[in-house]
Amino acid sequence: MTQLTLRRRGLGRLALGLPAVAAGLAPSAGRTQARYPELWRMGAVLNLSGPTAAQGADFRAGLEFAAAQWNARGGLGGTRIEIIFEDSAAQPARAVTAAQKLIQVDRVNVLANVYSSPVLAVVPITDRARVLQISAGATSPRLVGISRYFMTSVANAALEAEVALAFAKQAFNARRVSIFYGNDDFGTGMRDAVRRLWPAAGGTIVEDEGVDPTRADLAAVSAKLAASRPDAIYMALSGASIGAAVKQLREARFTAPILSHQGFESRDLFSVAGSAAENSFWTSSSNPEGGPQEAAFVAAFRQAYNRDPAIFVRTHYDLGMSLFEAMARMRQQGQDWTAENIRAGLLGLGTFTGVLGPFSYREDGTALRELDIRTYRRGEAAVHLSAAEIQQRGIFDFGARRT
Template sequence: MKISRVLGGAGRRMLAAVAVLAVATGTLAACDKTAETDEKPPIRLGALLPLSGYFAPTGQPMADAYNMAVKEANEAGGVLGRPVEIVFGDDACDPAAAVAGANELVGKDITVSVGGGCSVAAVPSLKIFHAAGIPMIIPAANSTDLLAPGYNSVFLLAGTTKLEAKRSIEVMAELGTRRVAIVDDGTSFSDTLASETTTFVQQADSGTTFTGRQRVSQGATSYPRVVATVLQQRADLVFYTGYYAEAAKLVRDLHTAHYTGKILLADAGTDPALLKQITPAEGNNLYGLSLPVAQFMPQASAWAAKYRAAYGREPGPFTMQSYDAARLAINAIARAGTTDREAVRKAIADTKPGDVQLLSGPSEFRRDGTQVNPSFLLLRARNGAFALAD
């Protein structure tokens, strides 16, 4: 029996309409499929940062710098004909959070990891990214523990704690130090920097006497035992190698105990956020080592102005390095001509100054993944702000 005879004229007209709709729907689906095919998926970079907790004031400006680099890349047409996307993970400067965040970023199919604000969080992420074949350009973390596994996929933009230790010895001589006490907070960066500095100080020609090494407990409200030991040992300089949250408490405690010597902070402690937690008087004789910061680098003045215009504040510590990490990754992908991770890793390793101009330092790496000739500035607290030391 023919269906048309059962349905009658009205039924036949309904079937015709359904047929037209089916053809139209099929055409639309084909168009949608074509549009999906034409729209190329983004190339993803991943960044683990401290976006919560004590160190969020450092992590958020770094995130802004990544966004700035990616926006500029996309405005210039992206890379390999595809848009660039930055995916963030929050490590809170905590090892467990870093492991979870790294696994999450691997699941999002990133081509390069460009994060790493705290060594204590970056170190446990190494194995995860390495197992996935994802190269890492690390902007801020610089503990020599990052080099210990010997991975050829790890590239540091911030020198190493060994180089920072050598610079700290030079600074101690410049400041006329005779007796130094070294204080750390037990984290990877702080511990390795303290150990390496202690070794250099104890060398016969250092000119400075090592009075002892103390350790603060993260999260404690004050450090009376550490301060009492420093005073008893008659140190005329305290070198604190940890992060700024504990640095602020230690500076306040030393000031309250009438310590009159100098205090030198490692780059993890030399952050404007610290100065918001102490008074200008407590900041007297406070110095800090720092990676290159935009406001003190003439070659970064135009970039700093763009950052201020975009985000309404000065670019803080590690922002130039974050911006550079993203730009270097994008440049390496373009030079590799593919998102194949091994090809991109090789392109990063082979980077030469003519390939991409970085704001924060030379765009060239040694075989161990460290940057050639990184620099550390010496800053001093003045009137509630850090400035270049005289």
């Protein structure tokens, strides 16, 4: 891991940095990169401080680990990978200056970013500089087709909601659904998707309630949602509150199924909710052939970081691995690593199998991932219906979306 990427420049640069910023006299740290340089740099604007810094550490570890593995096997056909991380604290204003620094000073032409708000703030900058912005954490429906220079490797929120609702309709004959969402861009994006999709499928939205996703005291909202007597509740929460929400819903005597998304599956949730998490069903990236590959990834990550890879480590690992795979192929084909070519390279990957399963990039900047329905039983998470079974039973046709 120590080979990887973190720049070790002298503290003297701190002294240079301030006058440079003030006077604009500092020399550029990089120039236009040669066709296949010895060292290829990409940037990452992550939330390394602030209330979501713990997630930011996972994002960073996933990207770092992917780069480290490629570097360990010789890099991109001989070119080592360096990732320059900058902190945005998940604030759009900070993301803007961080992105400008990475593009103007470090001369990166690929920039990883997370969360919809910083991504949206940086889109005009990356568009102007013709830099490819990639993400494994921005899922807002507003990002669909927003720019030629933006691509995400995670399923759009709307797709996850669509699969979960189709499952609820067929498996439980659900008609009345309530929504329990976090009042952030992810939660409201999910809420809007459910509000749009469920009535279109002939169902009724009985109630929807938004909560501060950092709060754990959700008893009043849980009781209100339980009292609406829905056939199922779609839970569009993420982060620390989700375990408390599940537990308090069950304490409010809500016994019907809880539907949710990929972020539902976490050790923290199961430790907080315990058996209350039973009769919950969530979508998760399908990984039918990923057993040994995933086991090897987990073992290697554990050895490097002395901890298990959380879901956000995996999403960013897949983002990095798919990017580097596309670039390695481009080099074999003699293509330059311009932002436009890298975008085409990602699209040209077809179906890429990562540790979270196969996925493919799409022209509109989103990714298609086949999804399993998972559940919690006997103290652990397990596949309830695989993507193949979902397809066979006519619940959802993933093939039709692969365009």
